[in-house]
Amino acid sequence: MNASSRERIAAFHAAYIRCIGADHLEAWPAFFAERCHYVVTTADNRREGLAAGLIWADSRAMLQDRISALRHANVYERHRYRHIVGQPFVVGDTPEGTHAETPFMVARIMQDGTTDLFCTGLYDDRFDLSGEQPLLLSRQVICDSSRIDTLLAIPL
Amino acid sequence: MNASSRERIAAFHAAYIRCIGADHLEAWPAFFAERCHYVVTTADNRREGLAAGLIWADSRAMLQDRISALRHANVYERHRYRHIVGQPFVVGDTPEGTHAETPFMVARIMQDGTTDLFCTGLYDDRFDLSGEQPLLLSRQVICDSSRIDTLLAIPL
Amino acid sequence: MNASSRERIAAFHAAYIRCIGADHLEAWPAFFAERCHYVVTTADNRREGLAAGLIWADSRAMLQDRISALRHANVYERHRYRHIVGQPFVVGDTPEGTHAETPFMVARIMQDGTTDLFCTGLYDDRFDLSGEQPLLLSRQVICDSSRIDTLLAIPL
Numbered sequence: 305m306n307a308s309s310r311e312r313i314a315a316f317h318a319a320y321i322r323c324i325g326a327d328h329l330e331a332w333p334a335f336f337a338e339r340c341h342y343v344v345t346t347a348d349n350r351r352e353g354l355a356a357g358l359i360w361a362d363s364r365a366m367l368q369d370r371i372s373a374l375r376h377a378n379v380y381e382r383h384r385y386r387h388i389v390g391q392p393f394v395v396g397d398t399p400e401g402t403h404a405e406t407p408f409m410v411a412r413i414m415q416d417g418t419t420d421l422f423c424t425g426l427y428d429d430r431f432d433l434s435g436e437q438p439l440l441l442s443r444q445v446i447c448d449s450s451r452i453d454t455l456l457a458i459p460l
Numbered sequence: 461m462n463a464s465s466r467e468r469i470a471a472f473h474a475a476y477i478r479c480i481g482a483d484h485l486e487a488w489p490a491f492f493a494e495r496c497h498y499v500v501t502t503a504d505n506r507r508e509g510l511a512a513g514l515i516w517a518d519s520r521a522m523l524q525d526r527i528s529a530l531r532h533a534n535v536y537e538r539h540r541y542r543h544i545v546g547q548p549f550v551v552g553d554t555p556e557g558t559h560a561e562t563p564f565m566v567a568r569i570m571q572d573g574t575t576d577l578f579c580t581g582l583y584d585d586r587f588d589l590s591g592e593q594p595l596l597l598s599r600q601v602i603c604d605s606s607r608i609d610t611l612l613a614i615p616l
Numbered sequence: 617m618n619a620s621s622r623e624r625i626a627a628f629h630a631a632y633i634r635c636i637g638a639d640h641l642e643a644w645p646a647f648f649a650e651r652c653h654y655v656v657t658t659a660d661n662r663r664e665g666l667a668a669g670l671i672w673a674d675s676r677a678m679l680q681d682r683i684s685a686l687r688h689a690n691v692y693e694r695h696r697y698r699h700i701v702g703q704p705f706v707v708g709d710t711p712e713g714t715h716a717e718t719p720f721m722v723a724r725i726m727q728d729g730t731t732d733l734f735c736t737g738l739y740d741d742r743f744d745l746s747g748e749q750p751l752l753l754s755r756q757v758i759c760d761s762s763r764i765d766t767l768l769a770i771p772l
Contacts, residue, residue, distance in 0.1 A: 310467075311622075314703050317703050318622075318702070318704060319705055321702070321719065325719065384760050384761075386738075386760050387702075387719065390474070391473050406474075409565070411721060413761045416763070419733045419736055421567055421575045422575075448540050448542050448567070449574075449575055464623070466623070466627055546633070547630035547701055549627075550627075561634055563698060564700075565698070565723060576732075578731075579731070580700075604698050604731070605696075607728070607730075
């Protein structure tokens with residue numbers, strides 16, 4: 305069966321957030337191409353043309369470094385997080401890859417059991433769909449809130 | 461590839477909420493047939509057989525009017541919203557179109573960055589799937605909470 | 617059209633949560649095989665190897681009993697709930713059925729209209745996909761929070 309781009313991207317998202325949810329963070333960089341762009345930014349920053357973002361990487365190696373840092377910094381992680389993604393929208397094919405946008409929500413579960421909406425936003429992605437598995441050439445994580453913790457204990 | 465009705469409706473939802481999320485509200489009425497029904501109501505109202513709803517339109521032109529009104533009323537929108545839809549359920553084909561139900565959640569992000577669940581509910585839809593793009597013949601937005609702001613700054 | 621396992625499972629989830637959302641609880645056991653496992657547990661319990669769970673059943677008949685009990689116990693249900701599921705991830709085929717994991721969120725809507733995130737977690741499922749409709753051979757509902765009400769008024 306020849307799955308549609310949208311179906312392939314939906315399956316990719318499912319695998320991506322499962323990786324994070326299962327705390328397999330060391331496997332997370334493999335969802336990206338070796339040369340890639342990964343940015344976490346806010347809707348306000350983006351509107352004002354601030355490209356830098358809160359978190360920034362331009363290679364899979366930098367993503368691996370980030371995970372190493374997280375592992376060393378967070379001796380004891382107090383919270384639990386739960387990602388959920390909605391339906392991907394395929395904007396179209398571009399010279400920079402297949403462009404898709406997908407909304408997400410992340411809940412945070414405190415140690416005492418209280419649960420709140422930690423973060424919402426949009427994945428603005430460019431995919432390489434030429435291989436068996438989609439690869440992220442570029443992911444801009446655009447958080448709706450401008451109050452995002454730059455010491456994020458998990459990837460988005 | 462001959463996509464299933466469910467897949468086509470899921471892709472429609474993705475496009476619909478992206479339109480709202482990107483503040484392309486002027487493009488929103490084009491998701492509806494020219495003669496259509498759009499109602500925002502509550503689960504309580506519906507159970508009691510109150511058909512009227514909080515918001516009501518029976519043509520694409522009325523939806524366009526609503527967007528014009530929103531644009532003029534909201535000189536400055538203080539909040540941001542994030543829609544997410546779940547998996548659509550195709551109830552079946554009916555004389556009034558393909559019947560599907562899809563749960564949704566909308567988060568609200570305040571200016572100070574706090575995020576909460578603004579609204580949850582169900583899209584109760586009838587689609588015309590005969591064209592290249594699905595069109596809404598009828599959408600009942602059934603909000604779970606009975607405390608829905610009738611001055612909604614965004615479409616649901 | 618030969619739908620993928622992922623698509624079939626996504627459609628199953630849509631039907632499952634619609635059944636609960638529409639309060640058709642008597643139809644809920646039919647999503648399971650006659651001999652099945654249904655467990656509601658917490659991420660903490662599971663990590664510590666506590667298999668028992670908060671809620672436990674090993675047959676469709678036990679699930680039917682549970683619904684009967686709910687119907688009799690909850691003379692008047694004060695809250696409303698809204699499930700939403702994300703994208704399913706198909707882990708693979710196993711001797712115990714097709715293994716899939718799907719994140720979910722449940723919102724709770726109080727009588728006064730306030731809405732909060734009641735529960736988040738993961739469906740860890742084994743499906744029988746051999747028939748026309750998928751059947752759950754096993755569902756572990758792994759709640760992220762350890763503060764889950766064992767008197768749950770709705771199935772998860």
